[in-house]
Amino acid sequence: MTALVLRNICKSFGKVEVLKHIDLTVEDGEFVVFVGPSGCGKSTLLRVIAGLEDATDGTVEISGKPVNDVPPAKRGIAMVFQSYALYPHLTVHDNMALALKQEKQPKAQIEARVAEASRMLELGDLLERRPAELSGGQRQRVAIGRAIVREPQLFLFDEPLSNLDAALRMNTRIEIAALHRALKASIIYVTHDQTEAMTLADKIVVLRDGVVEQVGSPMDLYNNPANQFVAGFLGAPSMNFLAAEAVGGTSGQTLGIRPEHLRITDTGPLSGSVTHVEWLGGDTNVLVEAGEAGRITVRAFGQYDIEVGAPVALDFDAAQSFHFDADGARIRG
Amino acid sequence: MNKARRNPVNIAAAHGILILYTLIALFPVFVILINSFKTRKAIFRDPLALPDAESFSLIGYQTVLKQGDFFLYFQNSMIVTVASLFFVLLFGAMAAFALAEYRFKGNTLMGLYLALGIMIPIRIGTVAILEMMVSSGLVNTLTALILVYTAQGLPLAVFILSEFMRQVSDDLKNAGRIDGLSEYTIFFRLVLPLVKPAMATVAVFNMIPIWNDLWFPLILAPAEETKTLTLGSQVFIGQFVTDWNAVLSALSMAILPVMILYVIFSRQLIRGITSGAVK
Ligand SMILES: Nc1ncnc2c1ncn2[C@@H]1O[C@H](COP(=O)(O)OP(=O)(O)O)[C@@H](O)[C@H]1O
Ligand SMILES: [Mg+2]
Numbered sequence: 293m294t295a296l297v298l299r300n301i302c303k304s305f306g307k308v309e310v311l312k313h314i315d316l317t318v319e320d321g322e323f324v325v326f327v328g329p330s331g332c333g334k335s336t337l338l339r340v341i342a343g344l345e346d347a348t349d350g351t352v353e354i355s356g357k358p359v360n361d362v363p364p365a366k367r368g369i370a371m372v373f374q375s376y377a378l379y380p381h382l383t384v385h386d387n388m389a390l391a392l393k394q395e396k397q398p399k400a401q402i403e404a405r406v407a408e409a410s411r412m413l414e415l416g417d418l419l420e421r422r423p424a425e426l427s428g429g430q431r432q433r434v435a436i437g438r439a440i441v442r443e444p445q446l447f448l449f450d451e452p453l454s455n456l457d458a459a460l461r462m463n464t465r466i467e468i469a470a471l472h473r474a475l476k477a478s479i480i481y482v483t484h485d486q487t488e489a490m491t492l493a494d495k496i497v498v499l500r501d502g503v504v505e506q507v508g509s510p511m512d513l514y515n516n517p518a519n520q521f522v523a524g525f526l527g528a529p530s531m532n533f534l535a536a537e538a539v540g541g542t543s544g545q546t547l548g549i550r551p552e553h554l555r556i557t558d559t560g561p562l563s564g565s566v567t568h569v570e571w572l573g574g575d576t577n578v579l580v581e582a583g584e585a586g587r588i589t590v591r592a593f594g595q596y597d598i599e600v601g602a603p604v605a606l607d608f609d610a611a612q613s614f615h616f617d618a619d620g621a622r623i624r625g
Numbered sequence: 626m627n628k629a630r631r632n633p634v635n636i637a638a639a640h641g642i643l644i645l646y647t648l649i650a651l652f653p654v655f656v657i658l659i660n661s662f663k664t665r666k667a668i669f670r671d672p673l674a675l676p677d678a679e680s681f682s683l684i685g686y687q688t689v690l691k692q693g694d695f696f697l698y699f700q701n702s703m704i705v706t707v708a709s710l711f712f713v714l715l716f717g718a719m720a721a722f723a724l725a726e727y728r729f730k731g732n733t734l735m736g737l738y739l740a741l742g743i744m745i746p747i748r749i750g751t752v753a754i755l756e757m758m759v760s761s762g763l764v765n766t767l768t769a770l771i772l773v774y775t776a777q778g779l780p781l782a783v784f785i786l787s788e789f790m791r792q793v794s795d796d797l798k799n800a801g802r803i804d805g806l807s808e809y810t811i812f813f814r815l816v817l818p819l820v821k822p823a824m825a826t827v828a829v830f831n832m833i834p835i836w837n838d839l840w841f842p843l844i845l846a847p848a849e850e851t852k853t854l855t856l857g858s859q860v861f862i863g864q865f866v867t868d869w870n871a872v873l874s875a876l877s878m879a880i881l882p883v884m885i886l887y888v889i890f891s892r893q894l895i896r897g898i899t900s901g902a903v904k
Contacts, residue, residue, distance in 0.1 A: 344799050365805030377796035381818060394805035438804075 293356055295320050295446050295478035296341065301350035303336055303502075310336050311502045314350070318446070318480060318495075323472050326482045327489040327525070328499035334482040337499070338448050341480065343367050355445050365394065370439035371448040374455065376431045378423035378438070384410075385419040388438045402441075409437040412474070413467075429460045436468075440475070449481040453488065465491060486526050490514070498522050520620035523548050529577060529589045536615065538562070538585035545623065548614035551577070551591035556598075560607035562588065569598050580604055654880065661685050661873035668869055685870030688861075689878070692871070697850065698857035703882060705767055705853060706835050709774035710828050716775070717782025717827065718790075718820070722812050724783070725790035726798070736787065742780030747773065748840060758845055765848040773841050778831040789823035790816060825893030828886075836883050854879050 296318040303311040310333045318324050326334045339345040341352055343364040352359050359367050370391075378387050385406060392402045410416050413433045423431055432452060439447055452468075453461045469492055472479055483489055489496050490510045498505040498513065498521070506518040510526075517523035523531050529551045536545035539561045556578065564582030578590040578598055590606060598604075615623040659675055660668045667680030674680070689695050724736050747754075754773060755764075763769040793816050801811040817824070842856040858875040861868040 339799070342799070342803060344802060364799075364803045369803065371800070371803050373796035373800060375794055375796045377794060377800040379797070379800075379815065381814065390806075391804035438800075 293320050294318065294353075295322065295355060296480070297351075297353040298341070299351045299353075301337070301340060301352070302348045303333075303340055303345065304348045309502060311340070311347075314502075314504055316497060316504065316507070318478055320478055321476050323479045323481065323492060323494045324497060325489040325493035325495070326480065326497045326499055327486060328484065328505075329525075330484050332499045333502040334484070334499055335450055336502075338371070338450050338480065338482050341446075342369055342371055342448055365391075368445040369448055370442045370444040370446075371450065372432075372435045372439050372452045374451040376423070376435045376455075378431055378434055380423055383420050383422055384415060384426070384434050384437075387423070387434055388441050391438070391442050405441045405443070406437075409440040412440065412471070413437045428456055429464065432456060432464060433467075436471070440471075445478065447477055447479040449479065451483055452481075453483070454485070468492065486528060490526065496526075498525060517614065517622065519622050520546060520548065520616040523614055523616070523622075527551075529591060531614075532588045533616075534582075534585040534588065538583070541615070544618050546616040546618075546620075548616060549588075549608050550612070551589040552593075553608050553612040554588065554590040555607045556590060556592060556596075556604050557607045558605055560605040562606040564588070564604065564606075566598055566600050566602050566604055569600060571595060578604075580606065582606065657873050657876050661870070661877045663870075665870055668873075682870070685868075685872075685874030686878075688868060688871040689874045693852075693857055693860055694849070695857065695875070695878075698852050698854045699878075699882075701767060701851060702836060702854040702879075705770045705774065706832060706886075708767075708771045709778065709835050710831055712771065712775040713778035713782050713831055714824055714828060717779050718786050718817060718824065719812070720779070720783045721786035721790050722816060724787045736783075739783045740780055742776075743784060747777045751840070751844060755844055763845075765846050765851050767846065767851055769845045770841055770851075770853070773845065774831075774835045774838075778827075778835070781830065782827045785827055786820060786823055789820045793819050822893045822896040825890040825896075829890050829894050832886055832890075833883060836879075 294317055296316070298314055298316040301311055301314040301316075302309070314337065326337065328334055336345060340347045341354075343352075343359065343362065347360070354367055354369065379390065382390065388406045388409060389402050392405065406419075410419060413436060415430075415433055415437055418426060418430060418434070423434070426434065432455075435452070449468075453464055456464060465488060468481075472492075481488075481492060493510055495507065496510055496513055497507050500521055506513060506522045508516075513522060513526050517526070520533065524533065527550055531548045531550050532554070533546050533548050535543075536547040537543050539547060541547055562580075562582045562585055564580045564585070566578055567581045567587070568579040570577040570579075573595070575594065576592045576596050576598070578592060578596075580588045580590060582588050588606065617623055656672065660672060662676040662682065662685075663674075663680045664682040664684065667674070667676070667682075676682075720739060724732060724739075758764050758769045763772070797815055798811050801815050806814070837855055838853075839855050839859070842851075842853040846852070847856065854875070858872060858879070861871040861875065
């Protein structure tokens, strides 16, 4: 069974079209990530799925049933918000239990589910605290716990990690991945961070200005981007784009080469001088000013002694490069 | 403020100005208080002197407590003020929530219409109000006063509260909706506690004008059993003779409840004014 089907979803605020004709399917148990720059409509799409906003046009189906006229609480979803949105007047325990109480579940059942969730998220010691007495990471876990206890058919996460510091973000990311494996639940996860998208997703949906640019597995999108936007958005450091003319290609086309596919050599189609070097330990990022090709980033694996100002040449495999036309569409062949 | 930015001259000047202002503001209250404890002769001989063994007298308070039903007036004022505040806050907050939370046709227009009352004094409509009260049989009831004061307080309440409610996190309200809370529960349990400072501000700004009002009690409810404290105190001010002891004593006693209410609201009030934002 499919967890979610969106058909031709459109959403406008007044005259502003925020979502334009979105079609999408989420399979049962799938981890789908919506990724795109800020303001592209990811949260709006999530709120339409949750029923917090009405779509201007189109239908939403959850577990095979159309839910356009079903209120959020009855859609079989649970949502985790960027700002956590815990109820300030309730303890951790009551925050998690509230939705079940609203559903009039038997008390024993509520206690069992809260206990199970707090065991999974290691919240046992915090159950009697209020949100104000918790750290950011703990609040995030409570917010996730509040979603888990409902045993929803579909989890919705709206940038859940963006308020955490870098170390905690990585840990929580791994916890969320583990949670997905344990619960075998269908998850839609919104982020503007391509690393989160690549590491978590079974399927990535790249959005730009309310339009789906491409849908596919992380490696599909990395190896086979449909257009210049997707190519540039996924991968860090991001893909180099240069005028194809600079390496003897067709005028008007853009050539895309990932930083990790460039090699520093003595002779090559590109040459220039080093303007900056970043040593990350495992790899070294070298910024090269390459004449009419512009500024190019090279990601070299390992540690290299390269001086700023040194002249270098760059080489690459044509098979690992991408061609785009003037509108950014991919030219295959 | 940290130490580096603290300048002793500035601090002294700021405190000096604030203390001076406090003295000026409190001086009339102080004069009323000391004179309420003096004999009539002493009041006129030296209004600024403190009561001493010779000039001390409780005659004013005795007159007030004997003549007229002072406690009834007091109770009337209390009922009118508290009930009006309650309705202003309740309806003001509800309207503000609707304006801030829901997108509907004419939302902005409705907000402007409700705010119009801030600029137009309600007393302009006194004649029409009196006619309405007469035809609905509400003259000489406290209900009449409560209705008028509620109407008078609502525009500012809606205006201030909707501004604050716009700042309450959407995520929190949406979390409540997903968990199956009704809009009423979201309003009363999630939103209202977060705008408490704004509510206190509105309460204090409304409370004092209602408590002190003479106009509407005189016109709408002058009967003995519905007199408010301010109106009741007027019996001591005559065309030819004024019982100053009684007037000053009545005024002194009238200050008390307002002060008590103010102390209750003041911490929230200060937060409301200084933060200007709720999280
Ligand atoms: N309630 C609203 N009223 C008007 N415009 C809105 C509203 N909510 C979102 N928008 C607009 O919709 C666009 C997409 O917003 P959003 O979905 O929050 O983006 P994202 O989550 O991808 O950063 C933004 O341009 C935003 O200004
Ligand atoms: Mg967003």
